[in-house]
Amino acid sequence: MASESFVIKVPSSSANIGPGFDVIGLALSVYLELHVTIDRSKPEPSKLPLNCRITYEGQGEGSPDISLDPSSNLITRVALYVLRCHGQRTFPAETHVHIVNPIPLGRGLGSSGSAVVAGVMLGHEVGHLQLDLDRLFDFCLMIERHPDNVGASLYGGFVGTYLRPLKPEDVQRIEIPLSEVLPAPAGGVDTGETPPEPPYGIGHHIKFPWATEIKAVAIIPDFQVPTHLARSVLPPHYSRPDVTFNMQRIALLPVALGTSPPDPELIHLAMQDKVHQPYRQTLIPGLGEVVQSMSPSSQPGFLGVCLSGAGPTILALATGHFDEIAERIIKILKAANPKEIDCQWRVLEPADGAQVIRR
Numbered sequence: 001m002a003s004e005s006f007v008i009k010v011p012s013s014s015a016n017i018g019p020g021f022d023v024i025g026l027a028l029s030v031y032l033e034l035h036v037t038i039d040r041s042k043p044e045p046s047k048l049p050l051n052c053r054i055t056y057e058g059q060g061e062g063s064p065d066i067s068l069d070p071s072s073n074l075i076t077r078v079a080l081y082v083l084r085c086h087g088q089r090t091f092p093a094e095t096h097v098h099i100v101n102p103i104p105l106g107r108g109l110g111s112s113g114s115a116v117v118a119g120v121m122l123g124h125e126v127g128h129l130q131l132d133l134d135r136l137f138d139f140c141l142m143i144e145r146h147p148d149n150v151g152a153s154l155y156g157g158f159v160g161t162y163l164r165p166l167k168p169e170d171v172q173r174i175e176i177p178l179s180e181v182l183p184a185p186a187g188g189v190d191t192g193e194t195p196p197e198p199p200y201g202i203g204h205h206i207k208f209p210w211a212t213e214i215k216a217v218a219i220i221p222d223f224q225v226p227t228h229l230a231r232s233v234l235p236p237h238y239s240r241p242d243v244t245f246n247m248q249r250i251a252l253l254p255v256a257l258g259t260s261p262p263d264p265e266l267i268h269l270a271m272q273d274k275v276h277q278p279y280r281q282t283l284i285p286g287l288g289e290v291v292q293s294m295s296p297s298s299q300p301g302f303l304g305v306c307l308s309g310a311g312p313t314i315l316a317l318a319t320g321h322f323d324e325i326a327e328r329i330i331k332i333l334k335a336a337n338p339k340e341i342d343c344q345w346r347v348l349e350p351a352d353g354a355q356v357i358r359r
Helices: 074-084 109-125 133-142 146-155 227-232 238-256 264-268 287-293 322-336
Strands: 001-017 024-039 052-058 095-101 158-163 203-208 215-221 302-308 314-318 344-347 353-357
Touching: 001 109, 001 146, 024 146, 024 215, 024 238, 024 344, 074 095, 074 133, 095 109, 095 146, 109 133, 109 146, 133 146, 133 203, 146 158, 146 203, 146 227, 158 238, 203 227, 203 238, 215 322, 238 264, 264 302, 287 302, 287 322, 314 322
Parallel strands: 052 095
Antiparallel strands: 001 024, 001 353, 024 095, 024 158, 158 203, 215 314, 215 344, 302 314
Protein backbone atom coordinates (compact mmCIF):
# COMPACT_ATOMS: atom_id res chain seq x y z
CA MET A 1 0.00 0.00 0.00
CA ALA A 2 1.57 3.28 -1.15
CA SER A 3 -0.49 5.53 1.10
CA GLU A 4 -3.08 5.24 3.82
CA SER A 5 -5.21 7.50 5.96
CA PHE A 6 -7.36 7.05 9.02
CA VAL A 7 -8.85 8.94 11.95
CA ILE A 8 -8.35 8.01 15.61
CA LYS A 9 -11.21 9.30 17.75
CA VAL A 10 -10.87 9.31 21.55
CA PRO A 11 -13.49 10.62 24.00
CA SER A 12 -12.79 12.92 26.90
CA SER A 13 -13.53 11.63 30.38
CA SER A 14 -14.59 12.57 33.86
CA ALA A 15 -12.89 10.70 36.69
CA ASN A 16 -13.62 10.44 40.42
CA ILE A 17 -17.37 10.29 39.79
CA GLY A 18 -19.03 10.94 43.16
CA PRO A 19 -17.34 8.75 45.78
CA GLY A 20 -15.34 6.85 43.13
CA PHE A 21 -11.99 8.58 43.65
CA ASP A 22 -9.38 6.98 41.36
CA VAL A 23 -11.88 4.20 40.59
CA ILE A 24 -14.88 5.27 38.51
CA GLY A 25 -14.74 7.14 35.20
CA LEU A 26 -17.19 8.27 32.56
CA ALA A 27 -16.38 8.75 28.87
CA LEU A 28 -17.90 11.98 27.59
CA SER A 29 -18.98 13.13 24.14
CA VAL A 30 -16.14 15.58 23.43
CA TYR A 31 -13.56 13.89 21.20
CA LEU A 32 -9.85 14.24 20.56
CA GLU A 33 -9.17 13.32 16.92
CA LEU A 34 -5.98 12.38 15.12
CA HIS A 35 -6.19 12.66 11.34
CA VAL A 36 -3.31 10.49 10.15
CA THR A 37 -1.90 10.14 6.65
CA ILE A 38 1.09 8.04 5.64
CA ASP A 39 2.73 8.32 2.22
CA ARG A 40 4.95 5.31 1.56
CA SER A 41 5.32 6.07 -2.14
CA LYS A 42 8.35 8.39 -1.96
CA PRO A 43 11.53 6.42 -2.63
CA GLU A 44 13.91 8.88 -0.91
CA PRO A 45 14.38 8.81 2.89
CA SER A 46 12.12 11.13 4.81
CA LYS A 47 13.68 14.37 6.01
CA LEU A 48 11.10 14.75 8.77
CA PRO A 49 12.23 14.24 12.38
CA LEU A 50 11.29 10.65 13.24
CA ASN A 51 9.49 10.55 9.85
CA CYS A 52 6.60 12.46 11.42
CA ARG A 53 5.04 15.90 10.96
CA ILE A 54 2.53 17.25 13.51
CA THR A 55 -0.07 19.96 12.98
CA TYR A 56 -2.56 21.07 15.59
CA GLU A 57 -5.84 22.91 16.03
CA GLY A 58 -8.08 23.37 19.03
CA GLN A 59 -7.60 24.01 22.73
CA GLY A 60 -4.21 25.50 23.53
CA GLU A 61 -3.37 26.15 19.88
CA GLY A 62 -0.22 28.26 19.69
CA SER A 63 0.63 27.62 23.34
CA PRO A 64 4.22 26.64 24.23
CA ASP A 65 2.66 23.73 26.12
CA ILE A 66 1.62 22.15 22.81
CA SER A 67 4.74 20.89 21.08
CA LEU A 68 4.74 20.16 17.37
CA ASP A 69 8.04 18.30 17.69
CA PRO A 70 7.32 14.55 17.50
CA SER A 71 10.14 13.91 19.97
CA SER A 72 8.42 16.12 22.56
CA ASN A 73 4.70 15.87 21.89
CA LEU A 74 2.96 13.57 24.39
CA ILE A 75 0.87 11.76 21.77
CA THR A 76 3.77 10.92 19.45
CA ARG A 77 6.12 10.04 22.32
CA VAL A 78 3.59 7.54 23.62
CA ALA A 79 3.19 6.16 20.09
CA LEU A 80 6.97 5.76 19.86
CA TYR A 81 6.98 3.84 23.12
CA VAL A 82 4.51 1.34 21.66
CA LEU A 83 6.44 1.13 18.39
CA ARG A 84 9.82 0.65 20.06
CA CYS A 85 8.46 -2.13 22.23
CA HIS A 86 7.75 -3.88 18.92
CA GLY A 87 11.07 -3.28 17.20
CA GLN A 88 10.11 -0.18 15.21
CA ARG A 89 12.35 2.81 15.90
CA THR A 90 10.46 5.56 14.03
CA PHE A 91 7.17 6.30 12.35
CA PRO A 92 6.55 5.06 8.81
CA ALA A 93 7.91 7.36 6.11
CA GLU A 94 6.07 10.64 5.61
CA THR A 95 3.63 10.30 8.52
CA HIS A 96 1.45 13.35 9.10
CA VAL A 97 -0.56 13.59 12.33
CA HIS A 98 -3.09 16.41 12.42
CA ILE A 99 -4.44 16.79 15.95
CA VAL A 100 -7.91 18.25 16.45
CA ASN A 101 -8.49 18.83 20.16
CA PRO A 102 -11.68 20.42 21.54
CA ILE A 103 -11.03 19.08 25.07
CA PRO A 104 -10.19 21.94 27.47
CA LEU A 105 -6.70 21.56 28.93
CA GLY A 106 -6.19 21.28 32.67
CA ARG A 107 -9.91 21.46 33.43
CA GLY A 108 -10.63 17.97 34.77
CA LEU A 109 -11.99 16.48 31.55
CA GLY A 110 -9.19 13.99 31.00
CA SER A 111 -7.25 15.80 28.29
CA SER A 112 -3.97 14.07 29.16
CA GLY A 113 -5.65 10.67 29.52
CA SER A 114 -7.23 11.07 26.09
CA ALA A 115 -3.83 12.02 24.67
CA VAL A 116 -2.23 8.90 26.15
CA VAL A 117 -4.95 6.66 24.72
CA ALA A 118 -4.62 8.42 21.35
CA GLY A 119 -0.86 7.89 21.42
CA VAL A 120 -1.17 4.19 22.16
CA MET A 121 -3.76 3.82 19.40
CA LEU A 122 -1.50 5.76 17.01
CA GLY A 123 1.47 3.48 17.66
CA HIS A 124 -0.75 0.43 17.27
CA GLU A 125 -2.17 1.57 13.94
CA VAL A 126 0.94 2.91 12.22
CA GLY A 127 2.89 -0.13 13.38
CA HIS A 128 0.23 -2.52 12.03
CA LEU A 129 0.23 -4.32 15.38
CA GLN A 130 -2.34 -6.90 16.39
CA LEU A 131 -3.08 -6.11 20.03
CA ASP A 132 -6.43 -6.33 21.79
CA LEU A 133 -7.89 -3.53 23.92
CA ASP A 134 -6.78 -5.10 27.19
CA ARG A 135 -3.17 -5.13 26.01
CA LEU A 136 -3.50 -1.53 24.83
CA PHE A 137 -4.76 -0.72 28.34
CA ASP A 138 -1.49 -2.11 29.72
CA PHE A 139 0.47 0.29 27.52
CA CYS A 140 -1.74 3.22 28.60
CA LEU A 141 -1.08 2.41 32.24
CA MET A 142 2.68 2.45 31.73
CA ILE A 143 2.35 6.18 31.04
CA GLU A 144 -0.79 7.25 32.93
CA ARG A 145 -1.25 5.69 36.36
CA HIS A 146 -4.88 6.72 36.81
CA PRO A 147 -6.92 3.91 35.25
CA ASP A 148 -10.27 5.69 35.62
CA ASN A 149 -9.42 8.33 32.98
CA VAL A 150 -7.65 6.12 30.43
CA GLY A 151 -10.05 3.24 31.07
CA ALA A 152 -13.07 5.41 30.29
CA SER A 153 -11.47 6.90 27.16
CA LEU A 154 -10.28 3.53 25.85
CA TYR A 155 -13.34 1.38 26.59
CA GLY A 156 -16.06 4.04 26.66
CA GLY A 157 -19.15 4.37 28.80
CA PHE A 158 -19.39 4.32 32.60
CA VAL A 159 -16.57 2.16 33.96
CA GLY A 160 -15.05 0.96 37.17
CA THR A 161 -11.30 0.31 37.04
CA TYR A 162 -8.68 -1.20 39.26
CA LEU A 163 -5.01 -2.12 39.26
CA ARG A 164 -4.03 -5.68 40.06
CA PRO A 165 -1.27 -6.60 42.51
CA LEU A 166 1.90 -7.25 40.57
CA LYS A 167 4.57 -9.85 40.98
CA PRO A 168 7.63 -8.57 42.85
CA GLU A 169 9.71 -8.58 39.66
CA ASP A 170 7.14 -6.35 37.96
CA VAL A 171 6.76 -3.78 40.73
CA GLN A 172 9.63 -1.64 39.47
CA ARG A 173 8.27 -1.77 35.92
CA ILE A 174 4.84 -0.28 36.57
CA GLU A 175 5.62 3.17 35.26
CA ILE A 176 8.08 3.88 32.48
CA PRO A 177 9.23 7.51 32.30
CA LEU A 178 9.03 8.89 28.79
CA SER A 179 12.75 9.61 29.06
CA GLU A 180 13.20 5.86 28.63
CA VAL A 181 11.33 6.06 25.35
CA LEU A 182 13.36 8.99 24.06
CA PRO A 183 16.31 9.90 26.25
CA ALA A 184 16.21 13.24 28.07
CA PRO A 185 16.28 15.95 26.97
CA ALA A 186 13.34 15.30 24.68
CA GLY A 187 14.63 14.33 21.29
CA GLY A 188 17.99 13.23 22.60
CA VAL A 189 20.19 10.61 20.96
CA ASP A 190 18.38 7.38 20.23
CA THR A 191 20.18 4.76 22.30
CA GLY A 192 18.73 1.97 20.19
CA GLU A 193 17.55 0.18 23.31
CA THR A 194 14.13 -1.44 23.51
CA PRO A 195 12.09 -0.06 26.43
CA PRO A 196 10.56 -2.54 28.88
CA GLU A 197 7.17 -3.84 27.78
CA PRO A 198 4.27 -3.59 30.22
CA PRO A 199 3.46 -6.58 32.38
CA TYR A 200 0.27 -8.27 31.22
CA GLY A 201 -2.97 -7.35 32.93
CA ILE A 202 -1.81 -4.28 34.90
CA GLY A 203 -5.35 -2.98 35.08
CA HIS A 204 -8.88 -4.22 34.64
CA HIS A 205 -12.23 -2.60 34.04
CA ILE A 206 -15.91 -3.34 34.25
CA LYS A 207 -18.66 -1.49 32.43
CA PHE A 208 -21.64 -0.35 34.47
CA PRO A 209 -25.08 0.35 33.02
CA TRP A 210 -26.17 3.97 32.56
CA ALA A 211 -29.78 5.09 32.43
CA THR A 212 -30.37 6.80 29.09
CA GLU A 213 -32.39 9.59 30.71
CA ILE A 214 -29.31 10.90 32.53
CA LYS A 215 -27.16 13.60 30.92
CA ALA A 216 -24.01 15.27 32.24
CA VAL A 217 -23.96 19.06 32.48
CA ALA A 218 -20.30 20.14 32.48
CA ILE A 219 -19.66 23.62 33.89
CA ILE A 220 -16.15 24.60 32.81
CA PRO A 221 -14.51 27.62 34.52
CA ASP A 222 -11.81 29.49 32.61
CA PHE A 223 -8.92 28.63 34.94
CA GLN A 224 -6.79 25.54 35.35
CA VAL A 225 -6.11 23.35 38.38
CA PRO A 226 -2.93 21.33 37.75
CA THR A 227 -3.36 17.72 38.82
CA HIS A 228 -0.20 17.81 40.97
CA LEU A 229 -1.60 20.78 42.90
CA ALA A 230 -4.98 19.09 43.35
CA ARG A 231 -3.19 16.01 44.66
CA SER A 232 -1.04 18.04 47.05
CA VAL A 233 -4.02 19.22 49.11
CA LEU A 234 -5.20 15.69 49.87
CA PRO A 235 -4.33 14.27 53.28
CA PRO A 236 -1.89 11.35 53.61
CA HIS A 237 -4.39 9.45 55.80
CA TYR A 238 -8.17 9.32 56.16
CA SER A 239 -10.40 8.64 59.15
CA ARG A 240 -12.36 5.40 59.30
CA PRO A 241 -15.73 7.22 59.25
CA ASP A 242 -14.81 9.08 56.05
CA VAL A 243 -13.62 5.91 54.32
CA THR A 244 -16.78 4.09 55.41
CA PHE A 245 -18.88 6.99 54.14
CA ASN A 246 -17.40 6.66 50.66
CA MET A 247 -17.52 2.86 50.62
CA GLN A 248 -21.22 2.90 51.43
CA ARG A 249 -21.96 5.28 48.59
CA ILE A 250 -19.72 3.70 46.01
CA ALA A 251 -21.64 0.46 46.51
CA LEU A 252 -24.84 2.33 45.61
CA LEU A 253 -23.59 4.45 42.72
CA PRO A 254 -23.50 1.96 39.79
CA VAL A 255 -26.96 0.66 40.66
CA ALA A 256 -28.37 4.15 41.13
CA LEU A 257 -27.07 5.47 37.79
CA GLY A 258 -28.04 2.32 35.91
CA THR A 259 -31.66 2.21 37.05
CA SER A 260 -34.40 3.54 34.77
CA PRO A 261 -36.32 5.65 35.58
CA PRO A 262 -33.68 7.34 37.75
CA ASP A 263 -34.33 7.79 41.46
CA PRO A 264 -33.18 11.39 42.14
CA GLU A 265 -32.87 11.04 45.91
CA LEU A 266 -30.87 7.80 45.67
CA ILE A 267 -28.51 9.27 43.09
CA HIS A 268 -28.05 12.43 45.14
CA LEU A 269 -27.10 10.32 48.15
CA ALA A 270 -24.81 8.04 46.12
CA MET A 271 -22.90 10.98 44.59
CA GLN A 272 -21.62 12.30 47.93
CA ASP A 273 -17.90 12.22 48.76
CA LYS A 274 -15.57 12.86 51.70
CA VAL A 275 -12.26 11.75 50.19
CA HIS A 276 -11.26 14.50 47.77
CA GLN A 277 -13.90 17.19 47.21
CA PRO A 278 -13.82 18.70 50.74
CA TYR A 279 -10.04 19.22 50.45
CA ARG A 280 -10.16 20.76 46.97
CA GLN A 281 -12.66 23.45 47.91
CA THR A 282 -9.78 25.82 48.64
CA LEU A 283 -8.65 25.49 45.00
CA ILE A 284 -12.15 25.91 43.58
CA PRO A 285 -14.06 28.57 45.54
CA GLY A 286 -17.77 27.88 45.46
CA LEU A 287 -17.46 24.11 45.08
CA GLY A 288 -18.56 23.48 48.66
CA GLU A 289 -21.65 25.66 48.30
CA VAL A 290 -22.60 23.97 45.03
CA VAL A 291 -22.38 20.53 46.65
CA GLN A 292 -24.19 21.57 49.82
CA SER A 293 -26.94 23.74 48.34
CA MET A 294 -28.15 21.76 45.35
CA SER A 295 -30.57 18.88 45.71
CA PRO A 296 -33.39 17.23 43.73
CA SER A 297 -35.95 18.84 46.05
CA SER A 298 -34.68 22.36 45.37
CA GLN A 299 -33.84 22.04 41.65
CA PRO A 300 -36.08 20.28 39.10
CA GLY A 301 -34.23 17.80 36.90
CA PHE A 302 -31.18 17.72 39.17
CA LEU A 303 -29.79 14.36 40.32
CA GLY A 304 -26.32 14.92 41.76
CA VAL A 305 -23.10 16.86 41.39
CA CYS A 306 -19.38 16.21 41.67
CA LEU A 307 -16.02 17.63 40.79
CA SER A 308 -14.86 16.31 37.44
CA GLY A 309 -11.43 14.77 37.87
CA ALA A 310 -9.16 17.22 39.69
CA GLY A 311 -11.36 20.13 38.58
CA PRO A 312 -12.18 22.89 38.19
CA THR A 313 -14.96 21.52 35.94
CA ILE A 314 -18.08 20.62 37.87
CA LEU A 315 -20.25 17.80 36.57
CA ALA A 316 -23.97 17.88 37.35
CA LEU A 317 -26.07 14.86 36.44
CA ALA A 318 -29.60 15.71 35.39
CA THR A 319 -32.64 14.59 33.43
CA GLY A 320 -33.75 18.06 32.35
CA HIS A 321 -33.73 21.81 33.11
CA PHE A 322 -30.09 21.82 32.03
CA ASP A 323 -29.86 25.58 31.49
CA GLU A 324 -31.29 26.34 34.93
CA ILE A 325 -28.86 23.96 36.60
CA ALA A 326 -25.86 25.37 34.73
CA GLU A 327 -26.82 28.97 35.41
CA ARG A 328 -27.32 28.30 39.10
CA ILE A 329 -23.91 26.67 39.48
CA ILE A 330 -22.20 29.42 37.46
CA LYS A 331 -23.83 32.06 39.66
CA ILE A 332 -22.47 30.38 42.80
CA LEU A 333 -18.97 30.05 41.32
CA LYS A 334 -18.83 33.67 40.20
CA ALA A 335 -20.01 34.93 43.59
CA ALA A 336 -17.42 32.86 45.44
CA ASN A 337 -14.38 33.71 43.33
CA PRO A 338 -12.48 36.88 44.25
CA LYS A 339 -11.42 37.29 40.63
CA GLU A 340 -13.96 37.57 37.86
CA ILE A 341 -14.25 34.28 35.99
CA ASP A 342 -16.05 33.13 32.91
CA CYS A 343 -17.65 29.72 32.63
CA GLN A 344 -18.79 27.66 29.68
CA TRP A 345 -21.24 24.83 29.98
CA ARG A 346 -22.17 21.87 27.83
CA VAL A 347 -24.66 19.04 27.99
CA LEU A 348 -22.75 15.81 27.38
CA GLU A 349 -23.60 12.13 27.14
CA PRO A 350 -21.71 8.91 27.80
CA ALA A 351 -19.49 8.19 24.80
CA ASP A 352 -18.24 5.12 23.01
CA GLY A 353 -14.60 4.24 23.50
CA ALA A 354 -11.62 4.98 21.27
CA GLN A 355 -12.10 3.99 17.65
CA VAL A 356 -10.24 3.99 14.36
CA ILE A 357 -12.08 5.12 11.23
CA ARG A 358 -10.44 3.94 8.02
CA ARG A 359 -10.93 6.02 4.90
